[in-house]
Structures are given as structure tokens and as C-alpha cells.
Amino acid sequence: MGRDPAPATDIKKSPVGGTATDDGGWPVVEAVAASGLTKCFGGREAVSELTFSVAPGRAFGLLGPNGAGKTTTVRMLTGLLTPSSGSVTLFGEKLTADDAHTLRARIGVQTDTNLYEALSVRENLRAWGALYGLAAPALVRRTAEILAVLGLADRADSLVGELSKGMRQKLSVGRAILHEPELVFLDEPTAGLDPEAAVELTKYLKEMVSGLRTTVIICTHQLHGLESLCDGVGILKGGRLVVAGDVHRLLSQRWPxxxxxxxxxxxxxxxxxxxxxxxxxxxxxxxxxxxxxxxxxxxxxxxxxxxxxxxxxxxxxxxxxxxxxxxxxxxxxxxxx
Structure with missing residues (x-):
């Protein structure tokens, strides 16, 4: 991994939604914070009054059944959708139309965005790495790392149009983390992956969180493997956040x-x-x-x-x-x- 790891003592991690502090007691800026986040489509409220925050270097699971509002929430958190009301703050800066592009340069997003089917797997990664502004040596190194960790090395020169759904999913995830962003949003990242690939991806994400202090937000309804990765969770039902907080604290509160x-x-x-x-x-x-x-x-x-x-x-x-x-x-x- 390229970014220098932060010393383990730099951050005293708080429960999700709380206030983290450094060793001097100063508040640490949250990586992402939503306040009263609401989105309406016509007369329907898809997301309603979401308020939560995630400290740097934590993994947060945004969970809920299909149609709960997870994807809509991610699109608002990344500036792709404008909220009907409420606000989003990334790295301590309010997300607005004017600064969305600058802030998005610091994040990675894996969604259902189309890949370049006429290019090979390697060419896709290099094309996106160039868009991220990676220098040639870093791009070569990161491409090799991504291909290895996601089990795509033997298909590096295959055209994307020839790949299975699971391999396309791997490549979409690889594209999101290629530039080692400070904040990563993953939307159903293990969908279509075989069990071995899902385990390897979870292991790699853990290394990003612990080694690089990357903040990872995973939107999913597939719960397997999340407990070992996520510090905190928010559970959506019908566009509303019904539970949010540190996983261990929530479990002990519900089952004391x-x-x-x-x-x-x-x-x-x-x-x-x-x-x-x-x-x-x-x-x-x-x-x-x-x-x-x-x-x-x-x-x-x-x-x-x-x-x-x-x-x-x-x-x-x-x-x-x-x-x-x-x-x-x-x-x-x-x-x-």
C-alpha cells in the first residue's frame, strides 16, 4: 500500500456518532457526517432525516433491505444527488455543488457505473488511474496490487466484455480503491463474488482501515463477514435510520x-x-x-x-x-x- 500508515496512537476511536479525539484531547474531524439528510422524488420520501457520522479510519455498514434507501443515501453523501433537505460534511467541509469535485477527488465509489467493455481489465484500471491523477510508477504498482488482491491477475489482458458478472464486480471494487482514497463507498461489494473472493476482499478492506486509516462505508443487505469488518452500523428501513452506533454497544444494549x-x-x-x-x-x-x-x-x-x-x-x-x-x-x- 502506498499511503503511509498513521501511528496507531494518533486516534482514539469513538463509537459511531460520537466524538473522536487525538491524544491531546482535541476533536478529530469526522470523515463523513449526515445531518437531517432527506431526499424526495415527487411526493415520495425515499430517505428521511438521516443523521449519523463516521470517524476517520473506521468501517461503517449501512444496512437495509432492498429499497430501504441505501443507494440514494450514498449518492447524496458523494454529491451525485442533491438532498431535498439536510446537509453532508466530508472531512469537515460541507458538501456543496461548488466544492463537490474537489472533495470527490479524495474518495472512491463503487457503484453500478459501466466499465469500458472494449478495453482489457488492466487498461480499465490504468485509464481510471490516469483520471485519478496517479503518476506512472504508482499506477503500475497499484494496478498490480489490485489485480493480485482481487484475483484478476490471470485475466488482466482479457476484455471486460468477456468477463463474468463476478469478475466485473471485482473490477468495479478495484477501480474504487485504486488511488488509495481516504474515504471509500462500496455498494453491495460482495454481490456476485465467490466465497473465496469475498473473504479476500474483506481482508484487504481490513488492511486499508487498520494500515492506512481509510474510512470505509459499505451499503449492503448481505451480512456475512461484516461483523469482523465494521466498527459501526446504521440500519435503514423505509428510508429511515432505525438503529445507528457502535456494533458492540448496540448488541450489549439490546441484549444486556x-x-x-x-x-x-x-x-x-x-x-x-x-x-x-x-x-x-x-x-x-x-x-x-x-x-x-x-x-x-x-x-x-x-x-x-x-x-x-x-x-x-x-x-x-x-x-x-x-x-x-x-x-x-x-x-x-x-x-x-
Whole structure:
């Protein structure tokens, strides 16, 4: 990678929507911030009153079902659509028609924009690199890196018109990150990719975030792999932001109690009574010979196991249950159905 990595101590990363500070306590300018962002098409409000911010060097997932307003939001955040109301700030500067071109030079965007089908994969990257203003040595280096990381090296000289949908998708992503932008917007980046390519892309994006402090915003309804990449998420439903914030904080807020599945042998009713003596009514049957137990911060699973042992109930397994980003997504969507 070409841009020099920032020292790891430069930024104390805050939750999404909070205020990051440097080591001296000074506020860090957010990479992107939306305030009351709204877009109407005729009488229909496609996006309504979106407010969120993302600090530099973070990965943010803008999630939601098809038609939720994700693509419209990205187009407003990148200056391709003018909001009906509200504002966008990039790198601390308000995005306006006058400065949109300058600010866009610092970002990368992967959308469904057409590629040059009569040119080869390599020629496409070099053409876009020239438009980005990359010098010849940097362009050669970056083209080779992109071809390697996205698994396109063996098709570098193939015409784009001959590529599969998945390979075109890889090239679109490569074009967006070719110039190592400070801020990257990716719209369904893993759509059409095989599992191996999706894993490699996620790994590469992690390296951009951690090594170059690139800010990455991913719009998608495909949740696999996001939890390991995204620091924060915003979940859209019907054009409205129903949940936004740091992933771990949102999960702990929605599911504050620790949950375990305990597989036992013998009489399940006896086991349930033994556990109820410790946790009250926070125990339920979860199938044959399995108890579903929830504990507050003060509770310990060892006390539950001890209660079972005292009642001579054999304990076959204790399996912690950890809520996931997928759980959060479906729970938030269901809350606003």
C-alpha cells in the first residue's frame, strides 16, 4: 500500500456518532457526517432525516433491505444527488455543488457505473488511474496490487466484455480503491463474488482501515463477514435510520443479559427447578434436555452448574450464546415493521 500508515496512537476511536479525539484531547474531524439528510422524488420520501457520522479510519455498514434507501443515501453523501433537505460534511467541509469535485477527488465509489467493455481489465484500471491523477510508477504498482488482491491477475489482458458478472464486480471494487482514497463507498461489494473472493476482499478492506486509516462505508443487505469488518452500523428501513452506533454497544444494549444453553441428562423438570432457584424465571426449556438460561451482570454460570450438580443432574454441555450483527439486523427491522 502506498499511503503511509498513521501511528496507531494518533486516534482514539469513538463509537459511531460520537466524538473522536487525538491524544491531546482535541476533536478529530469526522470523515463523513449526515445531518437531517432527506431526499424526495415527487411526493415520495425515499430517505428521511438521516443523521449519523463516521470517524476517520473506521468501517461503517449501512444496512437495509432492498429499497430501504441505501443507494440514494450514498449518492447524496458523494454529491451525485442533491438532498431535498439536510446537509453532508466530508472531512469537515460541507458538501456543496461548488466544492463537490474537489472533495470527490479524495474518495472512491463503487457503484453500478459501466466499465469500458472494449478495453482489457488492466487498461480499465490504468485509464481510471490516469483520471485519478496517479503518476506512472504508482499506477503500475497499484494496478498490480489490485489485480493480485482481487484475483484478476490471470485475466488482466482479457476484455471486460468477456468477463463474468463476478469478475466485473471485482473490477468495479478495484477501480474504487485504486488511488488509495481516504474515504471509500462500496455498494453491495460482495454481490456476485465467490466465497473465496469475498473473504479476500474483506481482508484487504481490513488492511486499508487498520494500515492506512481509510474510512470505509459499505451499503449492503448481505451480512456475512461484516461483523469482523465494521466498527459501526446504521440500519435503514423505509428510508429511515432505525438503529445507528457502535456494533458492540448496540448488541450489549439490546441484549444486556448473558445467555447460555445447558444440555442436561435426566429429568428436565428437576433441572429447571434447580436453575430457577438461582436465576428465578430467567430459565426456559429449549428443546429436549436443553435449558435456555439468562444471567444478569452479577450472575455466574458456575453457580448454575453447582445448583445442578447438587441436585445430581448430569451436565453434558454449557454453550454461551452470543448475539450477532445478523440478530441485531433482524431484530431492528422487526421492531419497525
Amino acid at each position: 443479559r448473558r445467555r447460555y444453553l445447558i444440555a442436561v441428562a435426566g429429568d428436565l423438570a428437576v433441572a429447571k427447578r434447580a436453575v430457577s432457584a438461582v436465576v428465578g424465571d430467567a430459565v426456559h426449556g429449549a428443546g429436549d434436555d436443553v435449558l435456555d438460561v439468562s444471567l444478569d451482570e452479577e450472575g455466574t454460570i458456575s453457580s448454575v452448574v453447582e445448583a445442578l450438580v447438587r441436585q445430581r443432574v448430569p451436565v453434558r454441555a454449557v454453550v454461551p450464546q452470543h448475539p450477532t450483527l445478523q440478530d441485531l439486523y433482524f431484530s431492528a427491522i422487526e421492531d419497525h415493521t
